[in-house]
Amino acid sequence: MTEAVVIGGGLAGLLAARVLSRHADKVTVIEGDVYPDGPQQRRGLPQGRQNHMLMAGGAEALDQLLPGTVARLTAAGAHTLRMGRDLLTLSSEGWFRTFDDESYTIACSRPLIDHIVRGQVLSDGTVTVLESTKAVGLTGDAGRVTGVHVERADGSEKVVTGDLIVDASGNRSKAPQWLADLGLPTVTEEYVDAGLAYAGREYEAPVEAAKDFPGVLIQTVPGTGLPGKGAAFMPQEDGRWIVSLIGTKGGQPPTADEGFLEFAREVRDPIVADLIGTARPLTEVRGSRGLANRRRLYHKLPVPDGFLAIGDAVMVLSPNYATGMSMAAFGALALRTRLKTHGLRPGLSRAVQNDIAKVGLGSWKAASTTDLFFPEVRTNITVRGAGMQQNMAARYARTATANENVLRAVYEVSSLRSPQSRLMSLPILAAVMRGPGKPQLTSDQAAAQFPQIGELFQHGIHRPGLSNTGA
Ligand SMILES: Cc1cc2nc3c(=O)[nH]c(=O)nc-3n(C[C@H](O)[C@H](O)[C@H](O)COP(=O)(O)OP(=O)(O)OC[C@H]3O[C@@H](n4cnc5c(N)ncnc54)[C@H](O)[C@@H]3O)c2cc1C
16 A cells, blocks of 8 residues: 655645545645634635735646636636736836736635635545644655654654655745754755745725726835835735735835835835725734745755655745745646656655756746845855846836737746746847837826726725826
8 A cells, every 4th residue: 555645734735645646545644733614814824814826827737736726716706817907017117018918817815725725635535634733753764754753732643654755844844854864964955035024914895896906016126225115916805905015124014004004105106005095904914024035955865765845845936926836736747747657666756856846947046036136135045147137137027018029928927827938039039129119107007007996096095197098
């Protein structure tokens, strides 16, 4: 009988468990937390209180792993926001214009995503979850991991053995230490920490804005010598809005109600403050700190048989780039592909760990290089030609403010449907060299591309210069 054990029943762990359940006779998930009955927040997922965008690439990967997920999310009230039509975006170099395009992101609460994924993974009884059970170490030796030491809430301890142990315990995973305890070398860890912090709050959407309301993104600007400050505003299910305010070191948002609205007004454009100014808050303001880019280079280890790390336990990007849930799904797909040809035989771990490292590499390079340009950044990596890359990234964003083809490519890459190389195609490069060639939209022109925003302001908030007509 073959057995797989997954440490952590978050998104990455549950998706890995589903994949493994098609290849192992028994799959057990060790979860320190207790799952809520419905789409509610839980202690083990503190980031669930912040805005979470599920990018198109990740949504499609989720549907490959668990067919019908996106339909279920939509039926439960998630909004599919077309990036070209339903997002008002102030990029680092100016407002984006609206246009017809296929890239999209799904906007809903993080607890809803987890609830639907959990329901599907656990519905057929092939995966067992041990809740309130914490992994505290591994058993085996440097050549083969054989099990997990666990502690239960009642204080009892035992070892859960398996042919494959998957670490999906997230950003704060202790697996590097556990592997060192078995005699393995230290896992190299790279980080770029701009001191990013989030502060999030949910609101009741005004009745006039309960349906088909756009999302608003005010992106941070690297390379100015000043802290990055931004905001993400998204419609959620059940007529709710979520706002996450974002700031890097020296410009972090307040983590209490006091000052929240003022910070929203101080970011590069006050539109998010205008939108929430008269909306009824449904929650307290909740902060998230310690949001660095970090990756653990497991693929450089002599990866022992029987061990695999996946999801945030391997790589975390600054949430500004909204990639984490998609990476969890891509990792599970990589595992599924290898399992099909390799099964649970020795050598699987090393092969999958290499695949997972490759899956995230493009996003890692883009995110970590950008974040090097915020003040007081802490890092242990150097990126050759980082300044040139940053200048090019600014040129892309500048051109994208006026050129649909470039913006389409930018959206395809940021929605994780295309690799970074999409930006290097000759027509795109040529357009970026020519530059935007059109004047930038003013903030009122940008907002006026969305009649829903104009209508809302007519009902309540007065914004001088804003009309219902397209820009
Ligand atoms: C502020 C913020 C905003 C974000 N916004 C986005 C976004 O817009 N889009 C996006 O795609 N991603 C976003 N992310 C990233 C996303 O939240 C993560 O990438 C994703 O949750 C990773 O899933 P995971 O399963 O790897 O880890 P986690 O979600 O952290 O799950 C780990 C699980 O392991 C359990 N666990 C931990 N230790 C143990 C242990 N010792 N024993 C047993 N169980 C254990 C925990 O209880 C938890 O259930 C954001 C993250 C943050 C912090």
